[in-house]
Amino acid sequence: MSKINNSLPALYSRLWVMICGAGLFVLSSCGTTRNYVYLKNIEKDTTISGLVSKDFESKIQPGDQLSIVVTSLSSAEDEQFNKAAAVSLTPSMSGFAVYPDGSVLLHRLGKVQAAGLTRRELQNKLQKDLLGYMKEPIVNVGYLNHKVTVIGAVGKPQVLPMPEEQLNIFEVLVNSGDIKPEGIKDKVMVVREEGNAKKVRHLNLEDKAIFNDQWYYLKPNDIVYVKPDYSKEDKELKRTRTQSTIAMATGAASFLLIVIDRLT
Numbered sequence: 305m306s307k308i309n310n311s312l313p314a315l316y317s318r319l320w321v322m323i324c325g326a327g328l329f330v331l332s333s334c335g336t337t338r339n340y341v342y343l344k345n346i347e348k349d350t351t352i353s354g355l356v357s358k359d360f361e362s363k364i365q366p367g368d369q370l371s372i373v374v375t376s377l378s379s380a381e382d383e384q385f386n387k388a389a390a391v392s393l394t395p396s397m398s399g400f401a402v403y404p405d406g407s408v409l410l411h412r413l414g415k416v417q418a419a420g421l422t423r424r425e426l427q428n429k430l431q432k433d434l435l436g437y438m439k440e441p442i443v444n445v446g447y448l449n450h451k452v453t454v455i456g457a458v459g460k461p462q463v464l465p466m467p468e469e470q471l472n473i474f475e476v477l478v479n480s481g482d483i484k485p486e487g488i489k490d491k492v493m494v495v496r497e498e499g500n501a502k503k504v505r506h507l508n509l510e511d512k513a514i515f516n517d518q519w520y521y522l523k524p525n526d527i528v529y530v531k532p533d534y535s536k537e538d539k540e541l542k543r544t545r546t547q548s549t550i551a552m553a554t555g556a557a558s559f560l561l562i563v564i565d566r567l568t
Contacts, residue, residue, distance in 0.1 A: 457487030
């Protein structure tokens with residue numbers, strides 16, 4: 305009995321060392337993964353110069369589907385014009401189709417050449433042409449078939465409508481539920497079709513230089529892919545499992561100490 309009593313202090317010491325070591329391990333493993341953050345190199349108030357121009361205006365092309373809405377002081381004519389949205393190019397979309405010859409077919413005006421014009425130029429042209437039929441017409445033109453596709457580690461992968469010329473990368477990501485915690489913000493891939501080629505560019509959203517990048521503003525039919533950091537997910541899973549195992553072992557060791565203490 306005296307031998308057992310003599311060996312208890314050593315056993316206590318070993319168990320306490322194990323418990324303390326396990327606790328330290330759990331605490332030290334809490335900060336091992338990298339956190340991705342936007343614009344992390346902007347640490348204080350500053351001014352960024354040389355920004356990319358947002359004044360880009362795309363040209364209407366054959367195959368485009370346009371929203372053309374007219375308002376004027378001639379309500380009856382407005383109604384006739386706006387409900388005459390032509391047969392769409394796809395069953396899911398109603399609007400004014402730009403035909404292969406570049407024209408759109410409009411109420412009162414008949415065939416109007418649209419291809420090669422910007423939205424603003426077409427608006428101005430239609431407002432002038434409609435003066436003979438309406439009082440003070442105001443025309444709004446938008447794209448119905450322009451879109452950006454967002455996939456990968458975002459809250460809401462989607463095909464995002466793009467009725468105007470361009471959206472910046474942050475607007476697109478916010479509208480798609482933002483990048484998930486496991487998403488890699490310094491290598492966001494953008495795929496752009498130009499002619500018969502596809503160009504690929506990786507954008508670093510952690511760097512303020514993104515505001516000077518020509519690809520900061522996305523163009524119609526761009527694809528945005530946010531890559532997930534699977535290694536981060538694996539590390540998190542392994543760490544969680546390790547912490548659970550160590551917590552169970554520490555609990556068992558503590559219970560054993562209590563039992564031994566009660567028996568002596």
